[in-house]
Amino acid sequence: MRRVWFVLATLVLCQSVRADEGMWTFDNFPRDRLKQAYGVDIGQPWLDRLRLATVRLEGGCTGSLVSPAGLVLTNHHCVADCVSRLSSAARNVQAAGFIARTRAEEERCAAEQASVLVAVEDVTAQVSAAIGTRSGAEANQARKAVLTQLETACEARHRSATEYYSCEAVTLYGGGQYFIHRYRRYEDVRLAFAPETDIAFFGGDIDNFQFPRWNLDFALLRVYVDGAPAVTPGHLRWRRGGAAAGEPVFVAGHPGSTERLKTVAQLRFERDVRLARWLLRAAELRGRYLEFAARGEEFARIAQEPLFGLENVFKVRRNQMRVLLDEAFLGQHEREERALRQAVAADARLRPWAGAWADIEQALAAWRVIFDRHLYLEQGVALQGELAGYARVLVRAAGEREKPNEARQREYTEAALPLLQQQLLAPAPVYSELEILRLAFSLEKFVETLGVDDPAVRLALGREAPRALATRLVRETKLGDPAFRTRLWDGGRAALEQSGDPLIALVLRLEPEALRLRQRYDDEIEAPLATAGEQLARARFAVKGKGTYPDATFTLRLTYGSVKGWREGEREITPFTTMEGLYARATGQAPFRLPPRWVQAQQRINLETRFNFAADTDITGGNSGSPVVDAAGRLVGLIFDGNIHSIGGDYGFDPVLNRSVAVHPAAIMLALGEVYRAEPLLREMVVE
């Protein structure tokens, strides 16, 4: 249920594509433009091979197949959830790292799944036909119903005894096009290798989104089918020496979300309502985690994964806020929007869509009215923590599963349930003190935001204070037990009502109001935004043509660019770092502390070995773990971050400053071979 983002961003907005910008779908990749820029010609087989070697990790990342036996390369921070689930007070995998010396030692990442995109079908015509002449909330319901139908039909067509295919409806260009994406899905994903957090995330939050950089942010997973390693002949080969400075490179991956096609009103809403509130909540929660972690080593271990996750997103959003507060940035966006509006107004064929901007503003005004209640009650911000999350999913799923598939909320359709169920029922350690912190925090914000006299607040708290209630609920609930969750999942609504579990009872009490808010959101906000989104997409196609790319949607994309530094004020930032810089930066104190293995290795390794590098490819959160390949399709790097200027790429790509940051193949080879002595894993991969 968690998504790993290292969402990226920028300062200059470019609605017309320039330079190496673009998160292209594989079926609309600008081969001509690439050829013109770099003299490189890639063909359909090249694209197909890369697509089939690229993996979507359902936890919110990307990976790539790197051996014929299902080995998947991704980031250490993409397996943080898995590592934390495998850890305990007695076994600190975060600190010690994880090396499976044999396949038998590989351990299941119980909540993870991996997917490979095998087919894409354009269903825009079917969606349009299903909506017909309907409008507003009715059109919205019809749209969602037909997307669910199409997914179900796709899965039925591809049911197989040996391979599991999952079908997913995808909306591109904010509604201009609809697709069904079919994935080969691997439900058994195991951890094969993870370095120590101290080297994977060297520099911690301080160096996050910085470059020069020295992070060994890689890990190896393996996908299994029927208990045996998957057979994956279409894997990538390594190019040990990596790409040279200036050499063209490609990144395949699943950028999570961007807002480059949003209207100015939507960006202002994002800034003034969503980001402003989120940042203040996150800053306070961060303070609570930090003080919790300061209580001792075990507290620090327990808090580490949620804290790192939060700090990462916090750095992103703080910088997004900075970008959206920049009058020059918004001014540029306004000018481009004005130009599009004028073009629409000037063309009789487009004029029916001229009301889209006003419709969006009206929908946002309606959103403002219910924003806080919807956020806290329906989006679950009032009830945070793993335990409360289980309760919310169980209660909602029980209600939705009673409905016919097409009438369900889209998160609970038959196509969505397998992943949801796996995440819900996966065993995970429960840390009561941390759960109390998170639940108390969220209940306190709930009271603070809606007010102590709000009926839903009263319904939730009665006469109890938030922390007292949180403490009681965490101590009394049995939801930490996967067997209990399984019983409730299987037993549906009746089992929930009879469970006697106080956390379930609380969520059941709040559910009617949450559902009312959901309905209001769907009808008054989602519906008009979807219609206006379709109209704007058509207007853009009509005015600007189809030579553009859609906003990111956690679906497979390809971007190109070159290995490249940048100029930071007076300073020239070169694109590569080496091992030497790592040792120069180490202080012995976290987050600049090296693991013992690396301290010992200093004397025997080549300090000129390349470590991290920068490239001007266009990526964002969800691209974590993406393979960087050269024109010959060989693996020359592993994306793990962007530089500080890349934050804001959410709103537009700045070719001058926006850089991706990746781990160099030489560092990975050196680590596996000389530091961790993980020869079996190394031998499995093809290294040139």
Place this chain on the structure above:
Amino acid sequence: MRRVWFVLATLVLCQSVRADEGMWTFDNFPRDRLKQAYGVDIGQPWLDRLRLATVRLEGGCTGSLVSPAGLVLTNHHCVADCVSRLSSAARNVQAAGFIARTRAEEERCAAEQASVLVAVEDVTAQVSAAIGTRSGAEANQARKAVLTQLETACEARHRSATEYYSCEAVTLYGGGQYFIHRYRRYEDVRLAFAPETDIAFFGGDIDNFQFPRWNLDFALLRVYVDGAPAVTPGHLRWRRGGAAAGEPVFVAGHPGSTERLKTVAQLRFERDVRLARWLLRAAELRGRYLEFAARGEEFARIAQEPLFGLENVFKVRRNQMRVLLDEAFLGQHEREERALRQAVAADARLRPWAGAWADIEQALAAWRVIFDRHLYLEQGVALQGELAGYARVLVRAAGEREKPNEARQREYTEAALPLLQQQLLAPAPVYSELEILRLAFSLEKFVETLGVDDPAVRLALGREAPRALATRLVRETKLGDPAFRTRLWDGGRAALEQSGDPLIALVLRLEPEALRLRQRYDDEIEAPLATAGEQLARARFAVKGKGTYPDATFTLRLTYGSVKGWREGEREITPFTTMEGLYARATGQAPFRLPPRWVQAQQRINLETRFNFAADTDITGGNSGSPVVDAAGRLVGLIFDGNIHSIGGDYGFDPVLNRSVAVHPAAIMLALGEVYRAEPLLREMVVE
């Protein structure tokens, strides 16, 4: 060194004065306007009596003399610092309250001073003459030097063996007028009465800035001269029944600061730079305090005062941010500014000042460049906590005191030193764990904001991590001992350099860079802003006349209005609450927990007794503890807060929604008489 603000605010901006708006100086009070609005005529004797009965508490509040023997009425939250200094693990004055049954039981508030404004002298001409034809940084230095000279001369003229007079230069209208305010200063202020925090701050942060309200937010201090209660015949008399709904009332007090005359560029800077950064820091610190407090009762007691203070300002600034993000609000401000600029451009006599707006924008651009370094290094945000505060003041004072008086920074002139010295040397409990929290937090933000490679960061931290350094400094410093501080204060720079104290050593290391930043700030930002401020003030006087009031400056002001509720959406809010509502709201859990005395009193007191009330007077932070008086000059209430709409009053007064919130005299009489049995105090006051 701490200031108590409950800074207030609004949504509608009115640069032209309307309704009951206005924080008037006593020498420019609009008696005609008052007469027209309410048919009430007040004369100079009325004004003089009220002025001489109103007290400025140097901690950042207002009070009023309410007995012939120096008794001062103020808010409980204005004595929070005093109460917390008198508290310890063994003696929880916060929880238990404080009642001096005899004068001998009154205890010194060691860091507090009280002042009564006895004379005001217009020195605008002297300041202009001193500046002469100088400009820029030179004009700024000349201005500050002459203000210091004028203060010193005033104090020399009024030196007395029996009474201590303090003279303070005051800048009004952003530089249009300069005054010397002379205060009768009381250096010995003692606590006579404070109720339990649970009743004084009933509803806590949740109900803060809310109305209806039930807070017994009052306390009694007593000013002493030469060890005996001061003789104060000019005190106020109580009107037990208070004022009726709709009745005109007056509030005398010391509003701390407003920004109603700031330019749009300044407001944007406030929003995008100052508030945005402050809020994120404060939210995180709040989270740290809350998690610290959750560790146990003693942790909660220790954290209470800083936490309440922070939450109060946080609520203010969060709402200020909301106001400044409101496009309609800024749009209105922009229109008014455009009108003034046009008027200036159209008038040949005013045209020399037309560059003021551009000069301000240039100064703000310069500020942006050094904002973070100046904030962290010179304004001390890198080194927070009581101990670090002592170190910073000691180091800076030692340097400044070596200079001639007129060349010193204005916070370290001879006129400023007595209060500074008293605050510095006052005994105060030191809570090491809380100090570590604050210092670690501020060092971590310092590193995060300036980056680990910043030279000043390296100078401060060496190879130590922030929390490790903070822990070591707090454990090793001797600054918690007032005798040690006294030695260092007396010994000056040499004593500091030889002290061997690690916290002093750290501040000494950073001092040269802090002073460089101060100089740059003074010359590049303060100087042009001061000149532009003078020009804008003159332009406004020329265009709009002098029938207006200056922004708040923590100097004595008078505002008028009436006892009045407001309409909140569909709901009519009536102006009074009663004791009955208090008991209905109590839950037994903090912050809605009643002290035992009040639980026991429920059966015997009249539940219809009025408790709090609202009025449409124009106040802001610093007005805390202000007397509310009727047309006859009788005390009819005690200001302690504003409603939620009053936040934003910083930028403009909204007569429809902005309300002050006060304690009703009946509640105070009932509490002293029937709940606390504090008859001697009650008898001392004149109650009608």
